[in-house]
Amino acid sequence: MQSNRLGWILLAPTLVILFFFGVVPFFYVLWLSFHQWNPFALDPAVVYNGADNFRALVFDNGFLASLGVTIAFVFFAVLTELIVGYLLAQAFMKEFPGKAVFRTIHTLPLIMAPIIVGSIWKLMTTPSIGIIPSLLASWFGFDLNIGTSAVAAFTVTVIMDVWHWTPLVTLTLIAALVSLPADPFEQAQIDGANKRQIFWHITLPMIAPALLATVFIRLMDALRTVDEVLMLTGGGPGSATRYLGVHIFKEVFPKTNYGYGSAVSIIVLYLTIVACWLLYVALIAPRNKKA
Amino acid sequence: MAGVNIDDVYKRYGSVQVMHGVSIDIEDGEFVVLVGPSGCGKSTLLRMLAGLEPISDGTIKIGEKVVNEVLPKDRDIAMVFQSYALYPHKTVAQNIGFPLKMAKRPKAEIDEKVGRAAEILDLTKYLDRYPKALSGGQRQRVAMGRAIVRDPKVFLFDEPLSNLDAKLRVSMRMEIKELHQRLKTTIVYVTHDQIEAMTMADKIVVMRDGRVEQIGAPLDLYDNPQNVFVAGFIGSPSMNFVKGRIDGANGTRQFVSEGGLVLPLPAQASVAVGQEVIYGIRPEHISIGEGGVAMDVVVIEPTGSETQVFARSGTDLIDAVVKDRIAARPGEKIGFHIDLSRVHLFDGKTQQRL
Ligand SMILES: Nc1ncnc2c1ncn2[C@@H]1O[C@H](COP(=O)(O)OP(=O)(O)OP(=O)(O)O)[C@@H](O)[C@H]1O
Ligand SMILES: [Mg+2]
Numbered sequence: 112m113q114s115n116r117l118g119w120i121l122l123a124p125t126l127v128i129l130f131f132f133g134v135v136p137f138f139y140v141l142w143l144s145f146h147q148w149n150p151f152a153l154d155p156a157v158v159y160n161g162a163d164n165f166r167a168l169v170f171d172n173g174f175l176a177s178l179g180v181t182i183a184f185v186f187f188a189v190l191t192e193l194i195v196g197y198l199l200a201q202a203f204m205k206e207f208p209g210k211a212v213f214r215t216i217h218t219l220p221l222i223m224a225p226i227i228v229g230s231i232w233k234l235m236t237t238p239s240i241g242i243i244p245s246l247l248a249s250w251f252g253f254d255l256n257i258g259t260s261a262v263a264a265f266t267v268t269v270i271m272d273v274w275h276w277t278p279l280v281t282l283t284l285i286a287a288l289v290s291l292p293a294d295p296f297e298q299a300q301i302d303g304a305n306k307r308q309i310f311w312h313i314t315l316p317m318i319a320p321a322l323l324a325t326v327f328i329r330l331m332d333a334l335r336t337v338d339e340v341l342m343l344t345g346g347g348p349g350s351a352t353r354y355l356g357v358h359i360f361k362e363v364f365p366k367t368n369y370g371y372g373s374a375v376s377i378i379v380l381y382l383t384i385v386a387c388w389l390l391y392v393a394l395i396a397p398r399n400k401k402a
Numbered sequence: 403m404a405g406v407n408i409d410d411v412y413k414r415y416g417s418v419q420v421m422h423g424v425s426i427d428i429e430d431g432e433f434v435v436l437v438g439p440s441g442c443g444k445s446t447l448l449r450m451l452a453g454l455e456p457i458s459d460g461t462i463k464i465g466e467k468v469v470n471e472v473l474p475k476d477r478d479i480a481m482v483f484q485s486y487a488l489y490p491h492k493t494v495a496q497n498i499g500f501p502l503k504m505a506k507r508p509k510a511e512i513d514e515k516v517g518r519a520a521e522i523l524d525l526t527k528y529l530d531r532y533p534k535a536l537s538g539g540q541r542q543r544v545a546m547g548r549a550i551v552r553d554p555k556v557f558l559f560d561e562p563l564s565n566l567d568a569k570l571r572v573s574m575r576m577e578i579k580e581l582h583q584r585l586k587t588t589i590v591y592v593t594h595d596q597i598e599a600m601t602m603a604d605k606i607v608v609m610r611d612g613r614v615e616q617i618g619a620p621l622d623l624y625d626n627p628q629n630v631f632v633a634g635f636i637g638s639p640s641m642n643f644v645k646g647r648i649d650g651a652n653g654t655r656q657f658v659s660e661g662g663l664v665l666p667l668p669a670q671a672s673v674a675v676g677q678e679v680i681y682g683i684r685p686e687h688i689s690i691g692e693g694g695v696a697m698d699v700v701v702i703e704p705t706g707s708e709t710q711v712f713a714r715s716g717t718d719l720i721d722a723v724v725k726d727r728i729a730a731r732p733g734e735k736i737g738f739h740i741d742l743s744r745v746h747l748f749d750g751k752t753q754q755r756l
Contacts, residue, residue, distance in 0.1 A: 303475045308504055319491075
């Protein structure tokens with residue numbers, strides 16, 4: 112009993128902070144999403160307007176376009192991160208000279224703030240001064256202009272995200288691979304499985320839990336990407352890289368349209384939950400049921 | 403089907419050498435049992451045959467082909483690991499059917515073979531379970547199943563029955579023998595179980611510390627062990643050994659132990675007076691009766707079908723196994739009659755057979 116109370120006392124500060132910085136804002140946003148509130152409008156009052164914010168979203172081309180590019184961005188970024196991350200993790204399972212150094216360098220992007228990542232990539236890709244367009248132009252005669260080409264801008268944001276977050280995938284997968292028992296792999300070789308079969312029938316199912324956890328984390332993060340993209344392209348050209356986070360930022364702060372912004376936030380949250388749930392149902396649940 | 407030829411194979415892990423020039427010839431269709439104390443390199447040898455462990459020196463041939471550089475999947479061998487090595491995310495049926503699936507056999511054939519293997523192994527009830535929901539013995543049978551659905555060149559079994567109860571072990575032993583007679587596939591089989599080794603093997607290989615001590619037919623090893631180690635390892639209960647020297651003081655040669663126990667020698671024994679020897683006699687080759695070597699009874703252990711008698715003379719302890727019930731009590735005198743045709747003499751220093 113004694114130690115139980117002590118536990119609560121020690122936890123109290125964290126709980127209070129969590130409550131005020133996590134629970135309260137969440138319900139505040141949820142509440143706001145059912146209201147119209149523009150503090151700088153002629154009528155700054157908070158007015159209840161039911162599901163109007165959400166209804167408006169369905170016909171809001173800006174939002175729908177943003178949703179489309181976001182889904183494309185998340186799909187390409189997370190898929191590439193998984194593939195590259197897995198290949199790197201496999202490479203790090205082997206011994207090669209300079210492995211420790213390379214592994215350290217490779218995790219460096221992880222410790223950088225997104226805003227800095229955005230700045231670095233902006234410096235590297237700005238037409239006429241960036242190193243990447245310059246090299247592409249002189250080597251391949253390719254004109255990379257993220258200011259005018261929607262495809263270029265989209266691709267560069269995906270590459271930037273991959274650059275920033277692949278190390279996270281690599282690290283999780285290294286941990287998963289290291290903890291795998293060796294004998295199923297030996298047995299599979301005895302059973303005549305080739306490398307491809309071993310990957311699909313043994314490795315993948317055995318790292319699936321870790322893989323899925325990584326996908327969840329990356330999915331959630333990628334769905335709410337803001338600062339890097341805002342820094343790099345500002346959502347442009349046009350709305351080519353106006354991902355939901357950027358959309359909210361651009362919609363809410365300049366226009367101080369808080370009710371609308373809250374509604375979009377709730378949609379993003381909903382999307383994240385649905386995506387994770389779908390993955391869970393498709394990949395994990397059937398196995399648990401059988402077991 | 404193929405024979406296996408192991409020629410002067412060495413294995414080093416860094417600076418640790420665990421295999422010191424092992425050579426074994428296994429003929430096509432032979433059932434070879436590897437025995438030896440824990441850590442002598444039996445599993446390592448099997449893993450080298452399977453290609454899971456590179457060999458440091460020497461050659462291994464399966465059939466006519468040197469397989470030193472051949473990948474495990476291309477060696478066409480089936481193996482049951484000491485640790486079972488089941489696929490944790492696959493059901494029993496999927497585990498057993500995995501090698502067939504990898505070989506892209508039609509589904510109907512896989513189902514049929516898995517069903518039959520499950521029947522033999524008494525696993526039919528468990529086909530849909532995952533390995534984590536099985537007992538040790540059941541897991542071991544799944545591992546067996548994965549091997550017997552195949553028709554490989556060579557079977558490698560690493561203590562495949564170690565976790566089964568006595569009854570199941572007897573029936574599995576029969577199944578394996580039957581499998582061998584039916585398929586006539588070469589089998590290399592590791593076991594700690596004397597009875598398994600003696601009853602199943604065409605040929606037993608006794609190993610110690612990464613060396614082959616002796617190779618031979620089971621009864622050949624039992625009758626003519628080449629050294630003290632093999633003599634003590636083969637046979638259960640194991641052979642009695644008494645250290646001493648040959649004494650010829652009163653004209654007839656006798657064996658006198660360090661503790662003063664006098665034992666009779668076979669007439670044709672090629673030993674010289676004064677020579678240091680180790681005298682070996684199996685418990686089952688001693689009978690009990692009037693006269694003979696006088697011993698003091700220490701313990702009597704009746705098992706029903708036979709009786710094991712531990713007796714002492716001075717510091718020397720000898721045990722005998724006899725068919726009759728013995729009425730003697732501890733401390734009483736008893737007479738041991740040694741079957742002279744079954745006495746084994748070994749050199750006191752080299753421990754080799756004389
Ligand atoms: N990776 C390794 N590095 C160093 N030594 C090893 C390694 N693997 C095995 N050994 C050594 O090789 C020797 C043989 O091991 P092995 O597993 O073949 O024994 P075993 O005869 O199968 O024993 P058991 O009957 O207990 O299964 C042991 O002394 C072991 O310590
Ligand atoms: Mg072993």
